[in-house]
Amino acid sequence: MTVLDTTARTGRIAGINPVAKLGVSALIAIPLILTLDPVSASVALVLECVLFFFAGIGWREFWLRTWPVWLAAPLTAVTIALYGETSGTIYVEWFVLRISDGSLALALATFLRVLAIALPSVVLFITVDPTDLADGLAQVLKLPARFVLGALAGLRMIGLFLDDWRALELARRARGVADRGRIRRFFGMAFALLVLSIRRGAKLATAMEARGFGAPGRRTWARESRFGAAEWMLLAVGLAISGVAVAAAIATGAWNFILGPSS
Template sequence: MTLLDGRARTGAVARINPVAKLAASGLVAIPLVFTLDWVSAAVALVLECFLIPFAGLRWGEFWRRTWPVWIAAPLTAVTIALYGEAGGRVYVEWLLIRISDGSLELAAATLLRVLAVALPSVVLFITVDPTDLADGLAQIVRLPARFVLGALAGLRMIGLFIDDWRSLELARRARGVADRGRLRRFAGMAFALLVLSIRRGSKLATAMEARGFGAPGRRTWARTSTFGGREWALIAIGAGIAGSAVVAAAVAGTWNFILGPS
């Protein structure tokens, strides 16, 4: 199973090395993590919206992939609005709930911040093939091959786990043991899946060791992971977005370094 489909491959970003995508998303997220203001998050989000179409995703695909973000961001903002730090005029006050100008401003900043950090990460990694990512991490970042290949094997197993869960559910339903007791059924299926996963993991580890995946010394790779001008351009775009957000917040006077003195 791959994270990359045919439509995503047509985008300008799709064929860029996954290491560059990881670096670009990290550069965008770093300044937004250290500040909580609406200006920097809004500037970053607007600039990202201009780049999302280059990922090669249709709008239907985009909404299907990012709907958890659009649900999580407003829920986070509501929580901040109800229980965030009060400041200015207080509109509602009841028990622990206190809605004020300060909490509403923090809620708006949080909403934009979550969207600005999560959306580019989701969109970029929709176009990432796990094998390409593993090649890049091992050949370019120079991470240990055993760690990278183990993580790749585990990621490849996610699709099989989902199929196994569905097969177990259908098998139990065919035997008439899935009609009652949802909690008991879930516990039984989870234990059965755990046993099946351990057996499959043992077989996979033996097969990988037999093929020399755990052997010492320098290993060869079937595909060469390249890092060139397109990758550096994407990283530069990520750095530009981060820098624009920081400068805009500093000029507007809204920069709020969350690790600074209170």
């Protein structure tokens, strides 16, 4: 769940501790970062679809939330196809642009790799509430409470920043100063929002200090963050996805360890 999303989730993954979702995202991403081949990425992507069905989100919301990933993946692939390592048959060559068998293979692997790494992270964190995430980071991972609560307060302010931006835009239009000069208007509004944000941050810090958020000693929490069988099962699923993807790449000879001599 994003900062502004308060929709109740009914999927089985929705109630799982956000720390486990962080962990499964890392378990899936790390092996894919270490290799650049289409087999491991495609196998991981197919297996990840199982997680998507249990996330409790509809298809419309899925496409609305993940469209930046679907936009970034082909753009990255195009860049690799044009400027990637040249090998095999060269199809197009102009100045620094070379499209060859090698660059096209790398482009396909990159496209699948971006999808396989980014999609599960986005889908899993649609169901995350910032307060639950803060509870998990502080109670399960034992991160400093001062850092966790500060980050949580910052996340909660994002919605206010968006409202302030809209209010500034409407105010400038009402005063007749927003009819032209879009670039100058943008920088003017950005500076005004920066000043407003600094003032609000100072007030928020003072209010949090007054309520004892920075006091020394062990802190108590309103809600207990549990890490049980469901969380371990989700981590096991992430480990299984990574293991099957790596095994498939090694078995087919497609494994390409990017830190090795073959990279």
